[in-house]
Amino acid sequence: MPASEEVGVDRVVVPFDAREPCTRLTPVLDPDERREFSRAMLADVLEAIGATGMDPELLSTAPLDVDVPVTVDERPLTPAVNDTLVPGTAVVMADLALATPEAFSRLFETPGEVVLAPGRGGGTNALVTRHPEFQVDYHGGSFLEHRRIADECGLSRSVVDSHRLATDVDEPGDLVEVLIHGGGTSSEWLRDVGFDLDGKRGRLGLTRNGEPVGASR
């Protein structure tokens, strides 16, 4: 069986910014709320990974009290992730509040030396590498960058077409997706602090305590 037909992963790493999470949600959440909400999303992501049968590991910028193994690395995302990459690793962002076990299983079981799950706006929300040469380079347009890196290394690559994995929750408009499709801790948290859907615009908008918010979307 050629290497490119390999499926599955050996480990799942979830990078997490424990110090300044969700900064782009500043227009609608204060610092304490952003911290709480980021923990709620992390809980949903870890639970969904666990439900696939995998044991996730956290790669955090600061110590964190969670029920999974934590590696603390204060460096930016790219060098921190590259130091932990070995063939058979999945890297999954911590703000995928819509992710389900089914979506993660599709990611893990997609063949390819590099498997990419693009995020809205050109990021890479999740990936699998099954080759020692592949390295990450996270920035605004990392999906195109990772595709280029895989091509330069001559690696077979696949893309996972998933709305749930494409929805990283980091702008106010993304909260709408959590309220529509999220069934876990994150959507509960949002409703508990007063957020709801606003049906008056072309796409559903967001209200907090009955008032429209996050109009910038």
Next chain:
Amino acid sequence: MPASEEVGVDRVVVPFDAREPCTRLTPVLDPDERREFSRAMLADVLEAIGATGMDPELLSTAPLDVDVPVTVDERPLTPAVNDTLVPGTAVVMADLALATPEAFSRLFETPGEVVLAPGRGGGTNALVTRHPEFQVDYHGGSFLEHRRIADECGLSRSVVDSHRLATDVDEPGDLVEVLIHGGGTSSEWLRDVGFDLDGKRGRLGLTRNGEPVGASR
């Protein structure tokens, strides 16, 4: 075999607004450009459907010179679609510029009396009905509405988790997705009139002739 295990569709209907297409792209495209771009997206959608082996039909608000059968119905989307719905019908929006034959095949082959492909912001970008009782009701939050209608009729329902089908292109920020993931007429058209990706922001932004545009996303 129970009805809910049925897969496949008999016909694929594509509603199209031939008079005032893509109004929410007004900030970045003039009326002629919006008309041209909507035709380019329609061509991509029809081609992708055709490549699945299905022959699409157009449901247009005005006569249109295209190579597929056209039914003209001037009424709003909801009554026009409901009048054409029979069991075994797929309804696919004309602005799914990222859609591929693979994404459409997943939609058509998903079992369920009602199959929904949600759009970003809570719309319904594509659906399949295999039951005579199901009727559509399009508006801002139609995904939740269609789920409710299916439940009220006691129908089995499925959801297709696809970033490509979730991306209806009707706001300036959506053009970024076309430039990243679209391989067809629409992305070519955008590049021809000067659009490109802008890598300076957290998510990829949009430029036209080198100047940032569509900052509202």
